[in-house]
Amino acid sequence: MAGSDARALSRSLLDLCRMRKLTIATAESCTGGLVAGALTDIPGSSDVIDRGFVTYSNDAKRAMLGVEASTLTNFGAVSKETATAMAVGALERAGVDLAVAITGIAGPGGATPGKPVGLVHFAAAARDGRIVHREHRFGAIGRTAVRQRSVVEALRMLMDLARGPVQTKPRREAAVTRLRPRVTRSPRRHAVKRRTPRSPRG
Numbered sequence: 001m002a003g004s005d006a007r008a009l010s011r012s013l014l015d016l017c018r019m020r021k022l023t024i025a026t027a028e029s030c031t032g033g034l035v036a037g038a039l040t041d042i043p044g045s046s047d048v049i050d051r052g053f054v055t056y057s058n059d060a061k062r063a064m065l066g067v068e069a070s071t072l073t074n075f076g077a078v079s080k081e082t083a084t085a086m087a088v089g090a091l092e093r094a095g096v097d098l099a100v101a102i103t104g105i106a107g108p109g110g111a112t113p114g115k116p117v118g119l120v121h122f123a124a125a126a127r128d129g130r131i132v133h134r135e136h137r138f139g140a141i142g143r144t145a146v147r148q149r150s151v152v153e154a155l156r157m158l159m160d161l162a163r164g165p166v167q168t169k170p171r172r173e174a175a176v177t178r179l180r181p182r183v184t185r186s187p188r189r190h191a192v193k194r195r196t197p198r199s200p201r202g
Contacts, residue, residue: 003148006038009155014039016162017048017098024158025094026052027065027086027101029077030120031147035100035154050096055086065089078103078115080133083123091125098161100124100154104136106146116140120150124157128166132157 017024026036036052039045053064058077061067067085075081086101104120111117118138125131136153138146 005152006148006155007041009152009159010038010042010045013155013159013162014042014045014048016159020162020166022048022098022162022166023050023094023096024048025050025090025096025099026154027090027099028052028054029056029061029086029101029103030106031102031150031154032056034147034151035102038151038155050094053086053090053093061086065093076112076115078105078119078121080121080123080135083121084125084131084133087123087125087131091127097127097166098124098158100158102150102154104146104150106143106150107140108143118146120146120153122150122153122157124154124161126161126164126166128164130161130164132161 016022024039026033026039028035033052033054036049039049055061055064058067058072061072061077061082062069065086066089067082071081071085083101083103086103087099090096090101091099101123102120105111105115105117106120107117109117116137117140118136120136120138122134122136123131134153134157136149138149141149
């Protein structure tokens with residue numbers, strides 16, 4: 001069911017973004033690129049999808065998305081703060097209109113006190129400044145099910161933002177370097193002094 005939901009949502013999202021001329025980037029941890037995969041599985045998605053960041057490790061989150069080390073240390077990789085930083089980082093680094101981020105514990109291991117298996121944090125950011133965060137506790141329903149449900153939730157968040165007041169940025173036109181026409185100067189003609197013939201001496 002989750003697979004068919006993801007496909008239907010992907011189609012609807014792409015159609016809406018295409019109509020509104022919006023572009024998307026994804027930043028994924030526990031889903032490992034499944035959101036980008038669901039979107040790019042639809043033919044013609046290249047006019048909406050710009051790129052996807054798969055940042056599974058903390059090093060990748062820092063290097064690729066600019067997540068601060070202090071954020072990861074103080075709040076952990078699976079947190080509202082990290083998810084938000086991932087979404088904002090993807091938005092800024094890709095230069096798109098919408099971005100979504102996912103970080104969670106799909107299981108079966110990885111749980112820590114206060115962060116059980118099935119806990120997933122989502123964040124979506126729009127270029128107009130809107131940022132949305134959601135937390136889901138899917139429970140120990142299995143790794144595959146957690147990841148599939150996470151994909152559906154991420155697509156729904158993007159759909160919600162895409163319906164909002166995002167102002168499309170002006171498209172960059174290729175810079176045309178206008179060169180001044182080169183004026184070809186004709187070589188200077190040196191004046192030739194004509195010698196007046198001398199009159200014969202008498």
